[in-house]
Amino acid sequence: xxxxxxxxxxxxxxxxxxxxxxxxxxxxxxxxxxxxxxxxxxxxxxxxxxxxxxxxxxxxxxxxxxxxxxxxxxxxxxxxxxxxxxxxxxxxxxxxxxxxxxxxxxxxxxxxxxxxxxxxxxxxxxxxxxxxxxxxxxxxxxxxxxxxxxxxxxxxxxxxxxxxxxx
Amino acid sequence: xxxxxxxxxxxxxxxxxxxxxxxxxxxxxxxxxxxxxxxxxxxxxxxxxxxxxxxxxxxxxxxxxxxxxxxxxxxxxxxxxxxxxxxxxxxxxxxxxxxxxxxxxxxxxxxxxxxxxxxxxxxxxxxxxxxxxxxxxxxxxxxxxxxxxxxxxxxxxxxxxxxxxxxxxxxxxxxxxxxxxxxxxxxxxxxxxxxxxxxxxxxxxxxxxxxxxxxxxxxxxxxxxxxxxxxxxxxxxxxxxxxxxxxxxxxxxxxxxxxxxxxxxxxxxxxxxxxxxxxxxxxxxxxxxxxxxxxxxxxxxxxxxxxxxxxxxxxxxxxxxxxxxxxxxxxxxxxxxxxxxxxxxxxxxxxxxxxxxxxxxxxxxx
Numbered sequence: 001x002x003x004x005x006x007x008x009x010x011x012x013x014x015x016x017x018x019x020x021x022x023x024x025x026x027x028x029x030x031x032x033x034x035x036x037x038x039x040x041x042x043x044x045x046x047x048x049x050x051x052x053x054x055x056x057x058x059x060x061x062x063x064x065x066x067x068x069x070x071x072x073x074x075x076x077x078x079x080x081x082x083x084x085x086x087x088x089x090x091x092x093x094x095x096x097x098x099x100x101x102x103x104x105x106x107x108x109x110x111x112x113x114x115x116x117x118x119x120x121x122x123x124x125x126x127x128x129x130x131x132x133x134x135x136x137x138x139x140x141x142x143x144x145x146x147x148x149x150x151x152x153x154x155x156x157x158x159x160x161x162x163x164x165x166x167x
Numbered sequence: 168x169x170x171x172x173x174x175x176x177x178x179x180x181x182x183x184x185x186x187x188x189x190x191x192x193x194x195x196x197x198x199x200x201x202x203x204x205x206x207x208x209x210x211x212x213x214x215x216x217x218x219x220x221x222x223x224x225x226x227x228x229x230x231x232x233x234x235x236x237x238x239x240x241x242x243x244x245x246x247x248x249x250x251x252x253x254x255x256x257x258x259x260x261x262x263x264x265x266x267x268x269x270x271x272x273x274x275x276x277x278x279x280x281x282x283x284x285x286x287x288x289x290x291x292x293x294x295x296x297x298x299x300x301x302x303x304x305x306x307x308x309x310x311x312x313x314x315x316x317x318x319x320x321x322x323x324x325x326x327x328x329x330x331x332x333x334x335x336x337x338x339x340x341x342x343x344x345x346x347x348x349x350x351x352x353x354x355x356x357x358x359x360x361x362x363x364x365x366x367x368x369x370x371x372x373x374x375x376x377x378x379x380x381x382x383x384x385x386x387x388x389x390x391x392x393x394x395x396x397x398x399x400x401x402x403x404x405x406x407x408x409x410x411x412x413x414x415x416x417x418x419x420x421x422x423x424x425x426x427x428x429x430x431x432x433x434x435x436x437x438x439x440x441x442x443x444x445x446x447x448x449x450x451x452x453x454x455x456x457x458x459x460x461x462x463x464x465x466x467x468x469x470x471x472x473x474x475x476x477x478x479x480x481x482x483x484x485x486x487x488x489x490x491x492x493x494x495x496x497x498x499x500x501x502x503x504x505x506x507x508x509x510x511x512x513x514x515x516x517x518x519x520x521x522x523x524x525x526x527x528x529x530x531x532x533x
Contacts, residue, residue, distance in 0.1 A: 001354055001398075009355035010373040011363025042360040043514050046217040048225040064219055065513035084225050086215035087361025110341060110369075127370025144227070146215070163368040 008041075012125045017041040019067025022159070027072055034077035034094030034103065038068045039162075040087060052084040079105045079148045083141040093158045101152040103136060104161055108147040112166050114138065120164040122153055131157055132167070171197035171247070173484045174264060174278035176254045176426065179207020180470045181462025182284035183235045184477030189282075189485035190242035192495075197278070198246060199266055201253040204314070205239075206232035207286060209470060211309040213341070214334050217359070221506060222471035229313075231470070257281075257429045262457065264426075280457050280484040283427055284477060287420035287441075287463035292326070295381045297414075301388030305335045305417035318342050320413035324391045325349040326379050330358035332417030336366045339415075347411045348372045350379055350393050352400070380406070382414055420467045427464075430455050439522030440466030446528050449504070450483030451476060454531060459484050466522055475507045 019041040043065045050058040057074035081090040088107040097103035122131040137150040178200030212228020256265045289304040328351035356363040383390035395404030421442035432445040433454035445453040459480040462473035
């Protein structure tokens with residue numbers, strides 16, 4: 001087993017795989033409100049991302065075990081899937097948000113709940129702090145205690161930051 | 168001597184579903200549950216369930232328990248519930264079940280039919296110090312935190328990266344407890360990858376190909392020694408000391424089947440179902456003509472399929488008491504069978520399909 005494989009086997013995404021691909025660069029850079037990034041690279045019987053998507057951007061599953069596939073032209077960056085996914089595997093990244101900064105919409109189920117304007121640490125996929133920033137927005141789309149927190153991060157960290165921690 | 172038409176032993180997702188199904192067909196049902204509160208493991212499940220809409224995907228486990236409680240209320244005139252009540256024995260010579268409420272009130276019950284939905288027991292692994300206070304099963308940790316609102320300690324080492332180990336680690340983080348690491352014997356996590364990713368991004372290390380070799384401490388746990396295993400699982404690899412005050416074991420479950428042994432049901436050891444289970448026909452009836460099974464007691468699976476199995480067992484037991492028309496029973500059975508097949512389809516259901524097939528008989532000789 002390679003180190004790369006072992007890292008992946010312990011729950012850290014290493015490169016693109018079916019169920020975990022990045023949006024096409026050009027569309028992503030111009031799409032206002034952002035596009036979804038789903039990191040669900042294992043075939044498991046689960047489909048709420050597709051059934052909760054209001055535009056059909058998460059393509060309806062043929063088999064409930066399918067990994068998610070995305071029609072980016074239909075994605076509005078609404079983040080309903082971010083709050084619905086039981087695996088907390090959906091994220092939205094809006095690259096049009098600022099000149100140097102992108103807006104990341106992340107699922108959040110911890111305490112304390114951060115408030116708009118509060119400073120938080122941004123964590124990468126193995127929990128290391130890679131940045132500090134302020135909370136731009138906090139919503140609770142399904143009123144079910146899974147929140148969506150929006151934070152501004154430097155564009156080069158869009159593929160790294162996957163959680164925030166109140167500091 | 169109490170009597171009832173259908174005695175359901177166990178008030179978790181399988182037992183409650185069996186009781187609701189039998190009651191909707193018109194049967195009088197008694198549910199006994201050894202816990203103070205009904206709902207089995209569901210009431211401790213704060214995470215959202217996977218699956219499809221029919222099986223409440225995206226709904227938290229304890230909310231699913233609320234849905235079952237509502238269905239119970241709708242059939243309250245036909246369902247009697249005895250909580251804090253343990254079924255302690257079955258006597259095959261006269262079909263009597265002995266029960267105990269609390270630790271004093273003992274009584275006998277003569278049911279016409281029985282659904283055994285007794286769930287599962289946690290496994291432990293042997294190592295020096297595993298009897299120290301501070302070594303918990305994952306179920307106990309969930310009960311403390313999510314039923315009684317008590318955190319078990321400050322720093323936890325989790326043993327086992329199956330779905331239970333991963334989910335309980337996440338719940339511990341939510342409760343503000345530090346998770347020092349998750350130790351996993353296999354070269355990959357056994358639970359869903361996304362559950363592992365959830366705790367990884369919050370800084371929890373997962374030690375693959377590691378096992379716990381010792382719990383440290385004089386009076387209570389003060390640490391643990393873990394060891395790296397070679398790919399062929401031989402011991403002797405690098406040892407690491409973990410500073411923790413709780414060791415939480417999530418190393419598997421085994422069906423609770425003592426009553427079925429007592430009843431003389433035909434039993435078989437089926438590794439894919441995690442232990443000894445009773446053989447069953449398509450209606451979940453055992454070789455004993457008055458006993459049905461459902462849920463983890465019939466083989467370790469998960470709550471969604473336990474609920475559907477409970478429906479089938481309740482339907483079978485009520486049918487045997489003469490409730491429902493043959494057409495109605497046939498229609499309900501076809502619907503539940505299809506849902507069960509859907510839940511077990513695909514790669515992750517393969518092991519279960521093999522196990523269930525090995526435990527199934529098409530028809531019992533009358």
